[in-house]
Amino acid sequence: MPEARVIPLRPDDDPPPPPHRPEPSFEEQLAGGVEFLRRRLTGEYDTDEFGFDPDLTDHVLLPLLRPWFERWFRVETLGLENVPDTGGALVVANHSGTVPVDALMATVALHDEHPASRRLRLLGADLVFQVPFIGALARKLGTTLACNEDAERLLSAGELVGVFPEGFKGVGKPFSERYTLQRFGRGGFVSAALRTGVPIVPCAIVGAEEIYPMLGNARTAARLLGLPYFPITPTFPLLGPLGAVPLPSKWFIAFGEPIETASYGPAAADDPMVVFNLTDQVRETIQHSLYRLLLQRRSVFS
Numbered sequence: 001m002p003e004a005r006v007i008p009l010r011p012d013d014d015p016p017p018p019p020h021r022p023e024p025s026f027e028e029q030l031a032g033g034v035e036f037l038r039r040r041l042t043g044e045y046d047t048d049e050f051g052f053d054p055d056l057t058d059h060v061l062l063p064l065l066r067p068w069f070e071r072w073f074r075v076e077t078l079g080l081e082n083v084p085d086t087g088g089a090l091v092v093a094n095h096s097g098t099v100p101v102d103a104l105m106a107t108v109a110l111h112d113e114h115p116a117s118r119r120l121r122l123l124g125a126d127l128v129f130q131v132p133f134i135g136a137l138a139r140k141l142g143t144t145l146a147c148n149e150d151a152e153r154l155l156s157a158g159e160l161v162g163v164f165p166e167g168f169k170g171v172g173k174p175f176s177e178r179y180t181l182q183r184f185g186r187g188g189f190v191s192a193a194l195r196t197g198v199p200i201v202p203c204a205i206v207g208a209e210e211i212y213p214m215l216g217n218a219r220t221a222a223r224l225l226g227l228p229y230f231p232i233t234p235t236f237p238l239l240g241p242l243g244a245v246p247l248p249s250k251w252f253i254a255f256g257e258p259i260e261t262a263s264y265g266p267a268a269a270d271d272p273m274v275v276f277n278l279t280d281q282v283r284e285t286i287q288h289s290l291y292r293l294l295l296q297r298r299s300v301f302s
Helices: 026-042 054-072 101-113 126-130 134-141 148-156 188-196 219-225 240-244 266-270 272-296
Strands: 076-078 089-093 120-124 160-163 200-206 252-255
Touching: 026 054, 054 101, 054 134, 089 101, 089 148, 089 188, 089 272, 101 120, 101 160, 101 200, 101 252, 120 134, 120 148, 126 134, 148 160, 148 188, 188 200, 188 266, 188 272, 200 272, 252 272, 266 272
Parallel strands: 076 252, 089 160, 089 200, 120 160
Antiparallel strands: 200 252
């Protein structure tokens, strides 16, 4: 059985500068907007079998997310050279923040700052698609159901797939447990990578834990609303709708060197020990990387 090669993230390295993309002029923006509306009205745009709508993503959804990425959270992206320019790869990240904003910021980072402008196809829980409007937007952005079948189809097609194995246990954990990874499930993401022979790229995200510090969980309200948790934060529900505004924490998103899986062969996906060992190594790599990034950050908000 070959040994998995796990290379830690290197947050102290100077990241290469993001590719320069000049801002379009007002006239170009206006012309682009008019052309976008024409395509939407005439139906001259494409979606794939999962519902991903690149036209809407590029002209509406990503522009809505960029101000949060660039000015509110001031995200610094490290290790982009570790994400392949082409072909399938599985990005595995920690999950936190009460609301899964971290997945959206990782999507912006890879599209806007990676030299190949890679699209991150997120895997979402059932609940995401059960919420009116949000579920439809998630599909448009490229998110699909977190199941091995969909993950393998995307990876086999050469897509960059993003998974957050902690799920709701991570995003809904109390603030007192911040930056402590929860259990990574049964390793389904590792099985998908093994079957398709794609590399696993560990990703550590610092900053999301502080946007909605979860001080308590109103379990009765959560059960009534059919939610995995109902957060109580310093601003919500005390401030009502204003409590939904995230705190402007300073973010780092760091991509580690890939862990190759091709040498194992597809049959290894059915070997529980291989799956367990790889899952544990990915988890430990991300956990140690989080600790290093926290030491590098000057403060929560700078």
